[in-house]
Amino acid sequence: MYRETRQRKAIRRALKDAGHPLSPNELLEAAREHVSSLGIATVYRNLKSLQEEGRIVPVELPGEPARYEVAGKGHHHHFHCRQCDKVYEVDGCPGNLGSVTPPGFHLEDHEFVLYGLCDLCVA
Amino acid sequence: MYRETRQRKAIRRALKDAGHPLSPNELLEAAREHVSSLGIATVYRNLKSLQEEGRIVPVELPGEPARYEVAGKGHHHHFHCRQCDKVYEVDGCPGNLGSVTPPGFHLEDHEFVLYGLCDLCVA
DNA sequence: GTCGTTGCAAAGCGTTTGCAGCCTA
């Protein structure tokens, strides 16, 4: 159904190579290394279709534009470095969620974001 | 330093009366009940100055426009109802954060968002 | 050759800013 164009390949490859969530703009710059004429509209369109296919998932952090990462990584959360602005995956989950859910509320999902300095910026 | 204008009063009152975080637009509609000529630019300007004064704090949820609540409530998190789109405060905190922080990283803060149905929407 | 895809430019949408007149202190 979806065609494998040069642009689409470049976008998927850039996302995979990055290893951490990328914003549309970061993705544009990265993918332009392979397809220099790439336009931002194409990035958005492909992000949308890749999401619909389930190949990537949005990583939405409070007050930040959405970033995207490859799907299928299992339950995890993110660490946002205040210095370099990169977003890292963190495995595991604090759990203990029922204890903070108000009575009568139905909990379906949760998001969890850590803020601080990554190992590179600590040094 | 800051003048207590009708607009400013209406905005602060609307925020206080709501009892839960409001978006700029929700705030505009609520505050217009008292000052019908109120403009959205004034809402944004007052939100900014009230923040600088420390009277309100932004509540930023992933993928959502910022909402605002009155400051001074102590450590808490939020529950976002998927049905009515309201945001509620939840007291307490799962804790156990150190266990998910990657080695070498310096944890300074965290955000935590619950998703599901509020008690009104469950019923 | 078909028809989905691309790049450009224009349109949207939420937020910010410039400016002349207004109103609080």
Next chain:
DNA sequence: TAGGCTGCAAACGCTTTGCAACGAC
């Protein structure tokens, strides 16, 4: 009365959409 504040409209940055040309199948 002075200078901060307001409302309007224009500007802004990010995202989406319209359209004609392009290119994967």
